[in-house]
Every structure is written in C-alpha cells, then in structure tokens.
C-alpha cells in the first residue's frame with residue numbers, strides 16, 4: 492500500500508534501474524525522487540580524473556533514458572551531499588532515503604557517517620541495501636564464500652513497472668565537465684563508453700564469442716583486450732550488477748552444456764574460461780570486502796610491520812618516468828602509455844607494472860596507486876588498494892612475486908608487437924632484443940634507428956641489481972617476528988578460507 496510521503500532514491504555507483512532494490516522498495520511505498528549528486532569532494536579528489544567523469548556522463552545519460560521509460564526523471568544536485576539533502580528535504584519532506592551500500596574511498600566513508608548522523612537528527616530513515624557480495628559488519632571470513640553464493644543466487648529484480656514520481660520545483664541538470672575545472676577534458680581518448688546499453692553489448696559479445704579463449708588469452712596484452720570481459724568499469728559504476736553478470740554467465744554455461752548434449756560442437760576452452768570468469772566475479776567482492784572490513788588500507792599497509800620499509804627512499808624522478816612510460820623497460824613503458832590512452836589493462840600487466848614500481852624502483856605503493864586510480868576507468872577502491880598492496884608485498888600473507896619485465900616480454904609479447912604499438916621509438920629494433928634495447932651496441936643503435944639515451948631512455952634502474960636487492964630486503968623483512976605476527980592477524984581478518992591451491996595468485 493503506497494503512502495503519499497516521498498521516498499528518496501539516492502543513486503551513486505549503481506547507475507541502472509535493473510536489479511536495483513532500493514528503487515523497487517521506494518516505489519512500493521510512495522512517490523519517488525531519484526537523485527544523483529555531483530559531490531565536489533569526490534570529483535576534485537586525487538583518485539578522480541576526467542576519464543571517470545566522461546564514463547560517468549555516459550552512465551547518467553543512460554540512466555536518464557531508463558528512468559524516463561518508466562515515467563520518471565533524474566534530479567541532480569551539486570556540492571556537499573548534506574546541503575543537497577537538506578534543500579530537497581525542506582522542499583519535499585521526504586521520510587526515507589533508499590540507497591545501495593557503498594564500499595568507497597575514505598571521502599565517501601566519512602560522508603556516509605555524516606549522512607547517518609544527519610538522518611538521525613532529522614528523523615529520516617536511511618535504508619542501505621547490499622548490491623554486491625560485500626557483507627557489512629562482518630565478524631570474520633568464516634563462511635563468507637557461502638554467503639556470497641547465496642546473494643548471487645537471489646532473483647535479479649526487474650525494474651518497477653509503475654512508479655509515482657514526486658514533482659519537485661528544484662530540479663538540477665546533468666553538468667558539463669567544464670563545471671569542474673580540475674578535470675582534463677581530453678583525458679583518456681579511447682576509454683570505454685559508459686551506460687547500460689554499452690554494458691549489455693560488452694557482456695553479450697564476451698559471453699557469445701570473445702570469451703571462448705579467455706583462460707588462455709587473458710594474460711597477454713595482445714589478446715586480453717578482446718578475450719577479457721572488459722566489464723570492469725560497468726561493474727564499478729553499477730551499470731550492471733555483479734549478480735546479473737554472475738547469473739548471465741551461469742546461464743550461458745548451462746546453454747552451452749545443453750548445446751553440447753545436443754551434439755553441437757562447442758569451441759574447446761569455453762567451459763574452462765567460464766569457470767575462470769565466474770571465479771573472478773567472486774574475487775571482485777572478496778577484495779572489496781577487505782576495504783569494507785578495514786577502511787585504512789587505502790592509506791596504510793595491511794601488515795603494519797612493513798611500515799617505514801620504503802617511505803624514506805621515495806624517488807620522484809623515477810616515479811615520474813614510470814607514470815610517463817619512460818623507464819627504459821619497453822613492456823613497462825608500453826603498458827603505462829597504453830593505459831593513458833585507453834584506461835584499461837589486463838590483470839597480469841597491471842600486476843607487473845605495480846610490482847616494478849614497488850620492487851624495482853622501491854617506491855611506496857600509495858602515490859603510484861593513486862596514479863593508476865586516475866588512469867584506470869574501472870578504479871574500484873576495494874580491489875585497487877588490496878591489489879596494489881598485494882603486488883608490493885605488504886599484505887604479509889601473499890606470496891612475494893617480483894615480475895621481471897624481460898621475462899614478461901618473452902612470455903606475453905615475444906614479437907614485441909604490443910611494445911611497438913605503444914613505443915614507436917622502438918619500431919626498427921629487432922625482436923630478439925626488444926625486451927632490452929639498451930643491450931644494443933652503438934652500431935646496432937644507429938642501424939636500427941634508436942639511439943639509447945636520445946631516442947629512447949636508458950633503463951632508470953638495472954633490472955638484475957634492483958631485483959636482487961628487493962628480493963633480499965623482502966625476505967629479510969618477512970622473516971622478522973613482527974612480520975610473522977602481523978601475517979597471522981591479517982590472515983585471520985582478511986584471508987581466504989579456501990585451500991591455498993585454489994586461491995588466486
């Protein structure tokens with residue numbers, strides 16, 4: 492039974508109307524106000540960039556269309572969330588705020604605490620509902636995977652059929668990017684397009700065709716752009732719920748089994764690929780759960796025994812070279828330049844470049860992870876900081892894995908095709924020397940049109956020396972009693988309960 496008191500639906504990183512329980516619950520109770528707020532504190536933060544704004548704009552355009560299809564309008568606010576809420580509340584007297592739970596950065600966390608207090612003072616009920624497998628106020632990780640599976644198995648909610656919309660006088664509009672002068676308009680020229688339609692098309696092409704060799708092809712930057720799902724920004728901005736992604740993939744697996752039973756020829760690799768993909772959808776929430784349980788990991792090491800290990804050795808010049816793709820290691824430089832332009836990279840290459848910054852350059856992970864946050868269109872704080880720390884060896888519990896840029900070139904880009912696409916200075920360099928062009932003799936350099944130190948930088952650090960030094964420092968640190976004690980604590984709080992052989996690397 493509907494009442495006449497307005498219900499406010501606050502959209503954040505859930506920019507869709509499908510599988511959107513807050514919208515459904517609100518619509519069942521009264522007239523709805525659908526709100527999106529451009530929060531200055533978030534948009535001007537160090538982890539937000541022009542590409543995020545462009546992707547967001549696509550999502551909002553799409554959400555406007557979807558809401559109109561069910562008879563509604565999206566209202567926009569700008570500024571401090573509490574000011575916007577107060578203004579709307581004075582005008583409409585809404586009694587409820589409906590939203591999804593968010594595991595965001597420190598700014599959104601503090602803002603949520605302030606909103607909860609404000610709601611208490613104004614007698615407003617704020618109902619936050621889960622949208623992923625992340626569990627609020629989780630005691631410990633025992634049984635977490637079961638709870639995740641239970642949530643993913645729940646029915647996907649269709650959008651409400653009929654909604655009463657609350658007419659409001661004050662009705663903001665979608666804002667041009669120029670409204671926020673700190674954002675660079677041309678940032679990330681070829682990023683993915685935001686919105687529900689693009690999300691569904693991406694999912695469809697992956698599950699019907701592109702994903703057949705996902706498991707085999709996910710690690711090389713030559714094949715990953717096509718063979719990986721590319722759904723990450725859509726999951727980050729909530730154009731698609733993780734439950735929808737999970738159930739659609741499971742349905743595809745069922746359909747393929749049925750087709751196989753009917754005698755149809757299914758490309759080898761499909762079943763293994765779907766298994767790997769479904770597992771990664773769980774990882775998404777597993778990593779976000781870590782930030783939910785310990786918000787400080789955005790800023791400080793999981794294992795505090797590692798504090799002070801790198802801080803005093805920060806090298807700004809090397810950091811800038813890494814950001815700009817000018818380290819003298821072709822595969823690292825190709826990855827960093829490609830990221831600038833496209834906003835996406837596969838897991839293996841993300842891990843490699845983070846590892847290079849933390850081990851070879853021995854720079855603390857915080858600033859580099861902020862740079863990556865700005866260039867990844869899919870920046871998701873919970874996954875991002877957990878992974879950044881994991882690839883830097885400071886979680887205390889994960890295997891120390893120092894990637895060699897030379898080995899990764901030989902394994903993942905043996906012909907140097909990806910490298911030459913993004914580092915054109917190396918166009919004339921033969922394949923057998925592409926991983927280490929600085930090994931060319933002066934005569935070879937002039938013959939192949941690439942003088943090291945002039946056309947392309949000499950390596951900023953020596954691989955063998957840096958690798959060995961990082962390895963011995965890490966193992967020495969890991970062996971201390973303080974690090975071992977911290978490892979136990981971190982494992983208890985955050986560690987997967989799966990047997991080690993079945994965990995991610």
Ligand SMILES: Cc1cc2nc3c(=O)[nH]c(=O)nc-3n(C[C@H](O)[C@H](O)[C@H](O)COP(=O)(O)OP(=O)(O)OC[C@H]3O[C@@H](n4cnc5c(N)ncnc54)[C@H](O)[C@@H]3O)c2cc1C
Nearest residue numbers: 719720721722723771774775838841842869870871875878
């Ligand atoms: C240093 C570092 C930072 C990262 N930062 C982010 C980030 O900000 N946002 C982000 O979405 N992913 C991040 N990842 C994880 C991973 O690289 C991306 O999720 C993946 O490359 C996205 O491409 P895709 O959607 O095609 O993934 P697919 O391989 O098709 O996987 C499907 C989905 O599963 C999830 N997933 C896949 N791999 C992982 C993983 N290793 N950990 C957690 N979830 C995973 C993602 O939601 C992804 O969209 C990071 C990895 C590293 C090493």
